[in-house]
Amino acid sequence: MIFKNTRFFVLFFATLAFGNYAYGQQEFTLYHMPSLAQSTYLNPAVVPEHKVSISLPVPSLFVGFNNSSINVKALMSPDGTVDYNKFVEGLKENKNYLGAGVSGELFHIRVKAADNFFSLSSRVIADARVHYPRDLFALASKGVTGNFSLSGLAIDATSYIEYAAGFTRVRPDSKWTYGARIKWLNGLANIQTKNTEIDVNVNGEDIYSYDITAKGLVNIGAALDGNKYKTLDDLSNLEINSFKDALNEFKPNNGIATDLGATFQFTEKLSFGASLLNLGFINWKNFVNNYQIDTHFVVEGVTAEVDFDTNLDSLFNAQVDSLVQAYGDQFKEGVDTTFNSYKTWLPTQLFLSANYQITPKFNATASVYTEFHKGVSVGTVVGANYRFGNTFDLTASWWWFNRSASNLGIGMVFKPWFGQIYIIMDNVLPGGLVKVSDPELEINNLWLPYGAKNFNLRAGINLVFGKIREANRLPMNGLTKKKDGKRKYLYKPPFKH
């Protein structure tokens, strides 16, 4: 019986029960790869395999895409029936979202000193999220009937440069490891919407006029001099022809954030981890435009005086452009533009994990991921990590996320003598693959990921030096091999206090 601790079962199944409601940019597999220095981005308390780690010559690059509702499975049944109506019905009324993110390390170095690890790093991060209501897609399938609402349509996109200093405390005589990172942020660009209400009422009593109400706030910020560039129109004067130009124009919006982490060796095989990430904000105050929208207008087509010689077709065509202009002007009248600074909070993430060391080379993990961004999003993941000698680590994870239970992640670390070459993918086989052919539609052997809603990829190369002996790594410190019949396993005697 491997899982003989009942508390573990409670935790494990509790995490499963909370699954299927997480959104945002996440890397679950990386969290379960402590041999990589980059795993400290997800838990600063993680203890790596080497005393020194430098992200050279290929820095760690990450791209990710995820969404709540759109995938091949939602559109196409296993028998090949493509049903857009069913897809729309499957959307939530308001809480659907698309997200994409990229990040690239500019540099990273982590060094062990005594029982401590110190790190410096810098990354460029971009993160974009769009929340949309069901009615947005229902326009194509049902058209416009009565009232429809695009309220809840929201955009939140941020890019920034992160400069971080990290510290991890590893005491041999403690069950705890602690870690923290302080991050100084330079906001590059941001667009966010707040409290958007877009309601359209088609008046069925008259000539189907559209009664449109739009409310909300749109904030736009950029790393430019607000005294030089006031409005978006002013940006047409922006000329960047060289790196020097870019430096001259660059005026970042500053922010600060912290990551906190800890691990606890609960039993000789079972440990727990927790990390709280991105606890901070960026204050956008240089180039800032705030658009407070509160507008209402009625679209009722052309209004014209005619005579017997009027060509209605020509009249209508001639007025369409001016109509569009007029409605645009009407909309602008309801927009109040200000230039006040505003604050955007980073999407705070919480990891709670459990790690069970099955053998010295094989351990199993389970974790719960919670993100606090426009509500609370929760995901669940179980994973396994196996070390194939000293040259290759394989990590597999299976996670429940965004109403999908088919998210397999794989992480591979190749360890030549000079360092670590790694590639990590979440959602490798999410829901299977379909091979679609339809001669009438001129589709021939089109391979599609059937259930994929999300995909993350991280890759890079670290230079590492000074391998820490396994016996000296916490929480492995002091483990000894024991025998149980024919089976060998690691045993860690209780700490002496």
Place this chain on the structure above:
Amino acid sequence: MIRTILFIGLFFLSIACVQKIDDLTIVPISAEVPLPIGRFTLKADKLTKIGDSLNVEENSEGIIQLYYDSEVLRATLFDRLTIPDQTFNESVPFSSFAFMGGTDSKVKVSRYNSFTINNVDLLSPPPKLDSVIFKGGSLKVSQFKNFDHNLVSTIKFLTFYKDGSPISVVLNNNGSTTVPLAGAKLGLKGVSGTTTNTIDYEITSVVSDTGSDTQGTVSVSVSMESMEFSFMKGDFSTYAFDHVSSTYETNLPESEFPDNVAFTNPIVNVAVLNSSGIPFGLDISELSVKKSDGSIEQVTGSFDDDTYDVAEAQDPGETAESDFTIDKNNTDNFIDLLNEIPQEVNFNGDLTANPSGTPVTGNFVTDSSEIVVNTRFILPLEGYANEYVLTDTVDAKLVIEDETIIPESINFRLQGENAFPMLIALQLYFLDSLDNSVVLDSLFLTNEEQQLFPAGEVDNEGLVVAPTFMTSDVLIDNEKYERIKGTGSIKIAAYVSTTGADSNPPESIKISIDDYFTVGIGVMIKAKIDLNNLSRTSK
């Protein structure tokens, strides 16, 4: 062992996830899209279709009327009042005059007389001028003596003023002088019973010298040449001034109104503008119309029984207007002829100056005096129409060539606000695309369906007092679409029936400047989009 299990597990996981689909079935989507096309308003003052060249105005009662103006006569009066060059001669005899004792002495002789202006160019009888004001010409005075003594003569024209004083010239011995006449005013006799136009003058000649007696004659010659006048006043007498004749086109459409359509109050208004001080009389000798078939028919009635008095201006610079009306009240057949859509109207008459004799205050003309005769053909929008049909044919292709789009229904929402006193019914005929002669279908099946826009509510005068509102849905379903999708053109027929037009006798309505018709058009399109037809379409 664990390593093997992991690889095998991953392999089977991959295989199990692969699925093969060889035929896609796309469930069609059926979307409904409402489109507000717009609201179009036809105001009463835009009702010009009846005659392209007719103008529109509002009359004093607020009724819309169409009109066409024509100038029948424009005559300048002053051209007919000219005075030719005049020459007058006078002799002043000196029988004897002596100089006492050889000393210097004088002999003075004065003469008062009149010149008569002859050959005034006017119709008989000639005018009796009271005064004229010159704007050009010259007065030349010459003197001749037949003796050696010194002679000084002063010639003074007592009623010939310039710069506020009588014109006076002084001549020495045999000499002459010329006086420009621009601005001079000449007072003439002749108004009060005198039949000749005369100029009074005074000649005073003084002979001076020393020596012996002598005798002789002084001859004075006066001439007025190249005379131009800016004003004449006098008695111009009664005379036939001019004949007025005009033919003008009505610009009405050539086709006749049907029997059940009529304008009930057509009017010809004659306006005479007179900027002279001469009253005229206008005798209308003929008013006839040329009908669309080319025949000419006289307008009969009492309108030509009497002479119409054309008033004179009271002062120079003023214009007097005299209006005469020919309408249903003084004609017998004008309404009938009008409703046969006359293409031409012929007008003949005669103008007589001072038809009742010269006014007590006399006549005057200025160099800008003229008489202008204008006629205005007026068609007030009063009448009735019972199912008067206006038709037009427009090109239209209704077929949707994209086979992936299958129209299920198109609903035209027509929202009318009718403030005209007439019911507007509509019918559309869908004609084939080959020769536009085969009617594929019509939009409506019954007359009731066609009556989309009821007439506005009218009062006893036939004027609209409140608009009516009506919303109609015209549904073209898939079956009808299948029948009409081969349409090449659409014949639109609008049936107009005024309120009370079907009464006996028909009631007449009036269209006021405030009348209007607004139609709001919206379309609800429901279409099925079937991408399964995409391959067929592309092939």
